[in-house]
Amino acid sequence: MKIYNTLTKTKEEFRPLKPGQITMYVCGPTVYNYIHIGNARSAIAFDTIRRYFEYRGYQVNYVSNFTDVDDKMINAARAEGITVAALAERYIAAYKADTAALNVKPATLNPRATHEISAIIDFIAELINKGYAYEAGGDVYYHTKKFAHYGELSSQNIAELEEGASDHLNDDEQQRKEDPIDFALWKGQKQSDELAWDSPWGKGRPGWHIECSVMSTKYLGDTIDIHGGGQDLEFPHHENEIAQSEAATGKKFVHYWMHNGFVTVGADQEKMSKSLGNFVTVHDLLKTTDPQTLRFFMASVQYRRQINYSSQNLTQAQNILQRFKHTLVNVDFRLKDTSSSVASAALSQKLEQTEQKFVAAMDDDLNVQNALAAIYELLPELNANSAAEQADKTTLRQARGRLTAWLAIFGIEADQLTAETDSTDEDAAVIQLVKERDQARKNRDWAKSDELREQLQKMGITVEDTPLGTRWRRD
Template sequence: MLQLFNTLTRQKEAFKPIHPGEIGMYVCGPTVYNYIHIGNARSVVAFDTIRRYFEYSGYKVKYVSNFTDVDDKMINTARDEGITVPELADRYIQAFMEDTKALNVEPATLNPRATENIPDIIQFIQGLIDKGYAYAVDGDVYYHTRKFADYGKLSDQNIDELEQGASMHTNNEETERKQDPIDFALWKAQKQPDEIAWQSPWGMGRPGWHIECSVMSTKYLGATFDIHGGGEDLEFPHHENEIAQSEAETGQTFVHYWMHNGFVTIGDDDQKMSKSLGNFVTVHDLVKKVDPQVLRFFIATTQYRKPIRYSEQTLNEAAINLNRLKTAYNNLMYRYRDAQDADNTTIDQQVQDLEAQFKTAMDDDINVQNGMTVIYELAKLINNYVAQDKVAKQTLDTLKDTYTRLLSIFGVTFAQKQLLDRDIEKMIHERNEARANHDYARSDELRDLLKDEGIILEDTPQGTRWHRDE
């Protein structure tokens, strides 16, 4: 049975979806004021891999991941560049889509934007005010944190200690407006005329960060849904605040399973990669220098809760391991040229056993490292089998199907290499010899093999010509 580590309970739990066979999943997306770095990509790839395993296991997944397309950083960046916030957002949403496509990330079911849901956000905030969980001050609206009895349950923090910490990090002007230093903004009043803003019952302004995710997740997945994911840095305060807002408004449990991925670290001191520290490497730049599939493989093959250390060495190690797997695939595909119509029940049973071991590994909180160990064993089985003098097409099919299905969970796909001209000429020469020896079965087989590769043959009095079927 699939077990997931639930951040809320700090233990592994048997996974039971709200609706049998279906999963509602929300993963916090980027604030789109710059290109995503590898630390951001960690969350994207980790939860894409988790989603793919759910789908492999037979679940239908509704996967929602938002874009925060309005906040202070975006306003400041747009102002510095002399463009509007929507123009800035469009640029980096497009870049996000291109970068994640390069990493073979499946498109989300929905990618809602905060600015597309302003009426819903206003209505949600008004509901919190009506219930006594929020209050307006000079055009701002704050959440009254102490009104929510379970505040701190996700991050396991004491509210009095949080208040002391908050009072040290809040500016005096904001502290004076709040009833409590730990209260947080749901709506922010427009401070300057050029700031992007919307009309609300509290005046012109814009939503706070935390409220956006509460509104978009419950709007598209319901008041209670299965899984909420994101980086471990979002556990507090972002996800803690989401719980407080959502459960106060709906009166229901917000999320059943909270999943948080570990950081990407960099440097000898294993410092967290982040924009604020200026130690980041963007995916946009890196995929111009290295194979995007290597980067995807590097990220996807570490269990999602563990940290990943990024360096040129660890990236090279990922490339070597990926090449091992690719070699096994190419070896298997090559043997289709002389495979026979037979099967091998011993190999078939070994493949079934390995897939069962893979499921056991992955069912343990998506333990991709143990899962990959099984895939390496499958690659070894492929190499040993295709080294035999005779191979069976049905067995090759079994090996290929299982190998590609398991690797696809990690976003790894192997496209066959286009035949080189010299390989084509060699096969044509072999075909001509077969025809000369009246071995028409082999001649037809070679023609069909070339046709499958998009190579069209034309037999003429002057010899065999060929061209690619572009």
């Protein structure tokens, strides 16, 4: 299996640190608001990656954090007149509810920054002892230039970074920092109502970047297999994580860096973000959109590619899911009959070929488009065999299992997809018309039969005459 490593800018053969086991850390949300679908894209992308690893037999230790203290949280809590802790609890619960609706598997562990203050202080102290950090007026900064490989992940030029940083510093920061590109590990308390903890450098709170270094190394080890997150985290967040972690441990921090593409909106394909005000929250979207459709829409694009969010693209995803549903219903319907199974070498061969193509595509840096294309080619074969006078029920049953497993990688549960909804008065009317059409066919009243079929078509109902009787479905 090959995955694209952001650090080396190449596809590399994936070799885990321990055979059969994967350590995976994915940066989670800052919990000051509902997540938008750009945030959800990262959760869905890495859940899909995790699920595929598990499909391939790996045991995945998946850690994803909650940043539950930073400037945005302090400002949001202050605006509402509540504590930062109360704000965090609200939006952690909302995040879990929204991602559960999108069938994102719970992480092995969701550590929280405020629960790791002691470990964070110890980590910062280690960096100071090793000469990579310094205290200045109650703050602690990382001495960036002392880390020889700074900028390699995001291909940043140190001189250009220094020039750019100088333009954005206020006078106080300029005086405290030894270098404009140094970044904060610990922020001293500036106002009395700010959330703060005691430390050797006075009351304060951790910087954003140090949290993930501490939580990753604490729960997964000094060196991990995969670190993931959105492309916007490459710099400065992940660059700073590398600098902090490798300076503290003296070991390689991450073997494979993986970053998902942005979600864009509109004809100009502008990146979706809260700062631009062009975002749609998952919380609101789920009120009007089927969660399976949204999940499939996000999961069916290769993780490194950007996704353009639009109602048309959502509709396309919904139509594809309907194709899967239609095939699964056809297979299930045929498997219920009591006729004997007649082997089809062609169908069995096609199923094995599909498995091979699917795995080959997914092993190529999770190329989900090619993987899905392989499955699409199988669907007509399954539909044809399900409707045949003599069906290969043994292979159909195997195909049902494979299709269920493949869809699960994309977060789609086959049984949920095919679940019947409660009958309505309209359903009763359809059933009555289908019965009348069946009777007309028995009476060889073809004109009446055709008339009833047309009536049903106008109601959005497709009628199918199969060897096992008449079936109907909504278009």
